[in-house]
Amino acid sequence: xxxxxxxxxxxxxxxxxxxxxxxxxxxxxxxxxxxxxxxxxxxxxxxxxxxxxxxxxxxxxxxxxxxxxxxxxxxxxxxxxxxxxxxxxxxxxxxxxxxxxxxxxxxxxxxxxxxxxxxxxxxxxxxxxxxxxxxxxxxxxxxxxxxxxxxxxxxxxxxxxxxxxxxxxxxxxxxxxxxxxxxxxxxxxxxxxxxxxxxxxxxxxxxxxxxxxxxxxxxxxxxxxxxxxxxxxxxxxxxxxxxxxxxxxxxxxxxxxxxxxxxxxxxxxxxxxxxxxxxxxxxxxxxxxxxxxxxxxxxxxxxxxxxxxxxxxxxxxxxxxxxxxxxxxxxxxxxxxxxxxxxxxxxxxxxxxxxxxxxxxxxxxxxxxxxxxxxxxxxxxxxxxxxxxxxxxxxxxxxxxxxxxxxxxxxxxxxxxxxxxxxxxxxxxxxxxxxxxxxxxxxxxxxxxxxxxxxxxxxxxxxxxxxxxxxxxxxxxxxxxxxxxxxxxxxxxxxxxxxxxxxxxxxxxxxxxxxxxxxxxxxxxxxxxxxxxxxxxxxxxxxxxxxxxxxxxxxxxxxxxxxxxxxxxxxxxxxxxxxxxxxxxxxxxxxxxxxxxxxxxxxxxxxxxxxxxxxxxxxxxxxxxxxxxxxxxxxxxx
Ligand SMILES: Cc1cc2nc3c(=O)[nH]c(=O)nc-3n(C[C@H](O)[C@H](O)[C@H](O)COP(=O)(O)OP(=O)(O)OC[C@H]3O[C@@H](n4cnc5c(N)ncnc54)[C@H](O)[C@@H]3O)c2cc1C
Numbered sequence: 218x219x220x221x222x223x224x225x226x227x228x229x230x231x232x233x234x235x236x237x238x239x240x241x242x243x244x245x246x247x248x249x250x251x252x253x254x255x256x257x258x259x260x261x262x263x264x265x266x267x268x269x270x271x272x273x274x275x276x277x278x279x280x281x282x283x284x285x286x287x288x289x290x291x292x293x294x295x296x297x298x299x300x301x302x303x304x305x306x307x308x309x310x311x312x313x314x315x316x317x318x319x320x321x322x323x324x325x326x327x328x329x330x331x332x333x334x335x336x337x338x339x340x341x342x343x344x345x346x347x348x349x350x351x352x353x354x355x356x357x358x359x360x361x362x363x364x365x366x367x368x369x370x371x372x373x374x375x376x377x378x379x380x381x382x383x384x385x386x387x388x389x390x391x392x393x394x395x396x397x398x399x400x401x402x403x404x405x406x407x408x409x410x411x412x413x414x415x416x417x418x419x420x421x422x423x424x425x426x427x428x429x430x431x432x433x434x435x436x437x438x439x440x441x442x443x444x445x446x447x448x449x450x451x452x453x454x455x456x457x458x459x460x461x462x463x464x465x466x467x468x469x470x471x472x473x474x475x476x477x478x479x480x481x482x483x484x485x486x487x488x489x490x491x492x493x494x495x496x497x498x499x500x501x502x503x504x505x506x507x508x509x510x511x512x513x514x515x516x517x518x519x520x521x522x523x524x525x526x527x528x529x530x531x532x533x534x535x536x537x538x539x540x541x542x543x544x545x546x547x548x549x550x551x552x553x554x555x556x557x558x559x560x561x562x563x564x565x566x567x568x569x570x571x572x573x574x575x576x577x578x579x580x581x582x583x584x585x586x587x588x589x590x591x592x593x594x595x596x597x598x599x600x601x602x603x604x605x606x607x608x609x610x611x612x613x614x615x616x617x618x619x620x621x622x623x624x625x626x627x628x629x630x631x632x633x634x635x636x637x638x639x640x641x642x643x644x645x646x647x648x649x650x651x652x653x654x655x656x657x658x659x660x661x662x663x664x665x666x667x668x669x670x671x672x673x674x675x676x677x678x679x680x681x682x683x684x685x686x687x688x689x690x691x692x693x694x695x696x697x698x699x700x701x702x703x704x705x706x707x708x709x710x711x712x713x714x715x716x717x718x719x720x721x722x723x724x725x726x727x728x729x730x731x732x733x734x735x736x737x738x739x740x741x742x743x744x745x746x747x748x749x750x751x752x753x754x755x756x757x758x759x760x761x762x763x764x765x766x767x768x769x770x771x772x773x774x775x776x777x778x779x780x781x782x783x784x785x786x787x788x789x790x791x792x793x794x795x796x797x798x799x800x801x802x803x804x805x806x807x808x809x810x811x812x813x814x815x816x817x818x819x820x821x822x823x824x825x826x827x828x829x830x831x832x833x834x835x836x837x838x839x840x841x842x843x844x845x846x847x848x849x850x851x852x853x854x855x
Pocket of ligand 1: 264354355357359360361378380381385386387396397398399400405447448449461481482483484486528709710722745746753756757758759763830838
């Protein structure tokens with residue numbers, strides 16, 4: 218490769234992660250010298266805040282690393298795995314402890330999947346020896362297929378049950394135009410199943426669906442999945458210490474039993490239809506974004522869209538391109554985060570480097586993980602010293618972010634003061650879900666066939682939607698971008714535990730789970746993407762599913778080690794954990810601001826979000842603490 222070609226490739230690279238990858242691949246720590254230490258406070262900036270001189274030095278090092286790697290005699294070089302911890306320290310620029318470094322090494326997975334569980338001697342867990350299943354996993358979305366994979370790796374038999382006809386959950390059901398992942402795709406993927414060649418930085422729904430299908434196939438778990446069966450109820454049987462699972466199948470109801478249940482039913486799987494008067498009176502077609510009607514051609518139709526959340530901002534631009542008119546009803550505007558590469562294909566040079574430099578895609582993922590995860594969430598945490606109005610910002614950093622994002626909106630809508638007045642949020646950044654933008658929202662709202670209505674809705678009428686100002690907006694089609702019933706965990710299943718207790722009555726509208734996984738009185742019921750495991754700006758839900766799936770396997774290991782049948786979380790551990798979540802969520806923008814958002818339960822509490830550093834969830838899900846559980850046996854076998 219000549220010097221020009223190398224220069225071009227380097228121009229397309231993320232330099233810090235390229236240097237780390239080159240140092241690893243060539244075994245040369247000189248490629249990441251101390252003089253190029255990355256400043257963690259500047260982690261979000263390109264090249265970590267290096268000045269021109271440092272940048273020049275970094276490019277020279279990258280050239281020499283690439284020359285070394287591509288030289289004819291380089292076949293002798295093998296990656297030096299012993300360098301990995303040092304390179305992680307260098308790439309993060311942070312003073313990491315061993316646990317943190319280990320978590321990042323697992324995310325990096327440059328030496329292979331580091332989260333494969335040690336096999337459990339299943340015979341030691343009594344529940345594994347009976348007829349039917351050791352474990353039933355409900356849901357074959359991202360979380361469910363991962364749980365089945367980890368259980369299978371640990372040697373535990375399981376069946377996966379899904380109401381749908383295929384895997385993918387969110388990415389199977391949400392087929393609306395424009396649907397794409399808003400976490401960088403290199404991060405939104407399993408650590409042990411990384412894919413370097415994502416077509417886009419934020420790939421679209423069909424690509425995501427293919428990825429999850431592919432994982433299920435490669436993991437060999439498709440034949441463990443029973444598709445098109447809905448779980449209606451779960452009932453714990455004290456006598457046998459098993460769950461009795463009532464299924465709704467095409468041939469009628471069926472009961473199966475399992476020693477444990479993993480609920481992987483998602484937080485965003487049940488659409489929320491708004492409680493607006495007159496919805497049923499509308500004479501045209503109407504549907505929710507998660508059940509997109511591809512048989513309806515909206516060309517030349519007058520469309521009313523209710524909602525301006527993350528999904529709506531993805532599909533409205535597509536509607537606007539062909540519809541005669543689009544009226545957008547906005548309750549609260551979202552904060553927009555500029556992301557110029559939001560719809561962009563991965564740079565060709567970057568893809569070429571992923572091929573050329575072994576492990577580069579992994580180091581690239583790690584850098585994105587670090588920069589976009591812990592790097593941003595600090596701006597959403599309350600600073601007790603902050604004396605500004607809390608309804609606008611919760612800290613100086615939050616206020617600075619607010620100013621920056623306001624400037625972005627002013628830049629985007631400066632020529633349309635009428636729109637600008639409607640699109641600048643009046644709540645702190647992070648109190649609601651932020652939405653990525655590459656300028657498409659302003660372009661869409663400025664179209665002559667689009668109107669943004671922000672004053673509220675009075676009712677839906679046969680011919681359209683009447684705004685709170687009394688004006689009727691005629692419509693042939695209404696699309697609801699109104700989100701999901703996020704606070705109604707595990708609904709609409711009826712779940713009865715020990716002593717016949719009903720899970721939803723126990724929760725009373727404020728779902729909680731110890732470690733996001735266990736609820737007292739419901740032995741051997743483990744939740745993935747459970748209460749307080751959603752994240753707002755810092756990361757992907759896959760990280761949480763990986764931690765929780767590991768925890769579930771470790772719970773089963775504990776049972777096997779103790780020769781116990783079931784484990785029930787102790788109420789004091791549950792309460793302590795819920796108090797911890799409340800304490801920290803009350804210090805986050807989403808916990809402080811009264812603005813409406815799906816991050817809150819009807820009680821006003823935050824049962825959805827994780828408020829602490831990501832690594833804390835990893836730490837607390839390493840091993841179950843036996844002191845926090847009661848080990849139980851079938852009645853009469855105590
Ligand atoms: C439009 C959209 C965009 C998103 N973008 C992102 C993003 O960019 N980054 C991110 O981290 N997260 C994103 N999310 C969150 C997303 O839900 C998670 O990332 C992830 O897909 C959740 O996977 P899951 O398996 O836990 O749940 P789901 O994907 O919701 O899967 C749940 C599965 O359980 C099944 N199920 C539910 N109830 C039953 C029952 N009673 N019986 C049988 N089967 C049942 C469902 O059919 C489904 O297959 C997005 C969500 C949506 C809706």
